[in-house]
Amino acid sequence: MTTPVATTVGEARPPSSVLAARYRASLLGEPGGLLLLLLQAPLIGWLCAIVWGSIERDTPALYFVLCLTAVWFGCINACREIVKERAIFERERLFGVRPRDYVVSKARVLAGLGAVQVVLLQGTVEWTLSLRGPMPLELLALFGASLAGTGLGLLVSALASTQERAVFAVPLLLLPQILFSELAIPDTLYSDVVAAVEKVMPVHWAFRVFEESTALEPRWHVVAFALLVLFAMSAFLLAAATLATVPKREVVT
Amino acid sequence: MNKIVSILAILAALLGGYLAVAHISGAAFATLGLPLGGDRGELRRTALQFMEDVQFKDFRKAAAYHAPELIETVDIPFLIQRLFAVKPEALDIMDYEVVFAELDRSGLRARVKLRVRAKLLLNERIEERELILYFYRDAESDPWYMKLEDSLRQLSPDSTRIHE
Numbered sequence: 001m002t003t004p005v006a007t008t009v010g011e012a013r014p015p016s017s018v019l020a021a022r023y024r025a026s027l028l029g030e031p032g033g034l035l036l037l038l039l040q041a042p043l044i045g046w047l048c049a050i051v052w053g054s055i056e057r058d059t060p061a062l063y064f065v066l067c068l069t070a071v072w073f074g075c076i077n078a079c080r081e082i083v084k085e086r087a088i089f090e091r092e093r094l095f096g097v098r099p100r101d102y103v104v105s106k107a108r109v110l111a112g113l114g115a116v117q118v119v120l121l122q123g124t125v126e127w128t129l130s131l132r133g134p135m136p137l138e139l140l141a142l143f144g145a146s147l148a149g150t151g152l153g154l155l156v157s158a159l160a161s162t163q164e165r166a167v168f169a170v171p172l173l174l175l176p177q178i179l180f181s182e183l184a185i186p187d188t189l190y191s192d193v194v195a196a197v198e199k200v201m202p203v204h205w206a207f208r209v210f211e212e213s214t215a216l217e218p219r220w221h222v223v224a225f226a227l228l229v230l231f232a233m234s235a236f237l238l239a240a241a242t243l244a245t246v247p248k249r250e251v252v253t
Numbered sequence: 254m255n256k257i258v259s260i261l262a263i264l265a266a267l268l269g270g271y272l273a274v275a276h277i278s279g280a281a282f283a284t285l286g287l288p289l290g291g292d293r294g295e296l297r298r299t300a301l302q303f304m305e306d307v308q309f310k311d312f313r314k315a316a317a318y319h320a321p322e323l324i325e326t327v328d329i330p331f332l333i334q335r336l337f338a339v340k341p342e343a344l345d346i347m348d349y350e351v352v353f354a355e356l357d358r359s360g361l362r363a364r365v366k367l368r369v370r371a372k373l374l375l376n377e378r379i380e381e382r383e384l385i386l387y388f389y390r391d392a393e394s395d396p397w398y399m400k401l402e403d404s405l406r407q408l409s410p411d412s413t414r415i416h417e
Contacts, residue, residue, distance in 0.1 A: 126281055132368065
C-alpha cells in the first residue's frame with residue numbers, strides 16, 4: 001500500500017510531490033481497481049449515447065447527467081482515500097508530513113484520474129452524438145465538476161471515521177445536486193432558499209457552462225464566471241478537507 | 254535527456270492513440286486535417302464542405318456534390334429557402350456542425366445529420382435548424398453522391414396512391 005519512493009540526496013522535491021508519487025504508485029499497483037474506476041466513464045457515456053441516441057439529439061438533461069456524473073466520479077474516487085490511510089497518515093505526521101501536503105498529493109493524483117474519466121465520458125458520448133457547444137470548454141466544465149467532487153470526497157474522507165461511513169455519505173452529497181436543480185422543478189418556481197442552496201451545488205455551475213455555451217447566443221462572460229466559481233469551489237473544498245485533517249485522531253490499527 | 258525522450262514518447266503515443274480513436278469513430282473527433290474516418294469521415298467532410306459552399310453562396314459548387322446528370326437541375330437557393338423559410342440573401346449561416354454520420358447495412362446509402370445556426374437578416378433573429386443530408390453510391394468503389402433534392406423536397410401526394 002505504501003510503496004516507498006526513492007529520492008536521491010540533494011534532490012529537493014516538495015513533500016506533496018513525493019507523497020503524490022507514492023500515491024500514484026499505489027494506485028498503479030492495483031491495476032484492476034484502477035481499470036474499474038476508468039471503465040465506469042465510457043460505460044456511463046455509452047448508456048447516455050443509447051438514451052439520447054434514440055432521439056438523435058442532445059438536450060439539457062444530457063448536459064445535467066454529464067455534470068452530475070463528473071461530480072460523482074470525483075466523489076467516489078476520493079471518498080475513501082484519506083480515511084483508509086488515516087493510521088499511516090497519523091504515524092507519518094509524527095515525522096513531519098503536513099496535512100496540506102498530504103491532501104494536495106491526493107488531489108493531484110485524483111485530479112489526473114478525474115481528467116481521464118471526463119475525457120472518456122464525453123468522448124464516448126461525442127462518438128455517437130456530437131454535443132452542441134465547444135468541446136474543450138465542456139471538458140473543462142466537467143473537469144471542474146470532477147475536481148469539486150474530489151474536494152467533496154476528500155472532505156468526507158477526512159471527516160469520516162470508517163470507510164463504510166464515507167461511502168454511505170456520497171449519496172447524501174449527490175442527491176441534493178439533483179433536488180436543488182432545474183431537473184427537479186423549473187428555476188422560475190424556486191423559493192429563495194432553494195435558489196440560494198442551488199448556488200452552492202457544483203453541478204449547478206458546471207451545468208451553467210453547458211447551458212450558456214450551447215445557447216443560440218452564448219454569453220461568454222457567464223461561462224467564464226461559472227468556470228471561475230467551479231474552480232474556486234474546488235479550492236475551497238480542498239482547503240476544508242485539509243482543515244478537517246488537521247486534528248490528530250486516535251486510530252486503532 | 255531521458256526525461257525529454259520519455260515525455261516525447263508519451264506525447265507521440267497519446268497523439269497516435271487519439272488519431273486512432275478519431276479514425277475508428279468515423280471522424281467524430283477532429284482529425285487535424287488528416288483524411289481519417291473511412292466512409293463516415295469522407296461523408297462528414299463532404300457535408301461540411303457543402304455547408305461552407307452554401308454559407309458563401311457558392312450554389313454552383315454546392316450542387317456539384319450531386320450525381321453528374323443532376324448537377325444542372327439542382328436548385329440549391331430554392332431548397333435553402335424551403336428549409337429556412339427566407340430567401341438565401343436574407344440568411345446568414347453562422348456556423349454548422351455534424352451531429353452524426355451513418356451508413357446503412359449495405360454500405361451504399363448514408364445520411365449525415367447537421368446542426369445549422371443561422372441569422373435571419375430581416376429580423377436579426379438567430380435560429381437553429383437540423384438538416385439531414387442523404388447520400389448514395391452504386392458500389393463501394395464509387396464516389397458518394399448527395400440527394401439534396403430528396404433531403405429537402407416538399408412532399409406532395411402521389412396521385413397513383415390512395416390517401417384516405
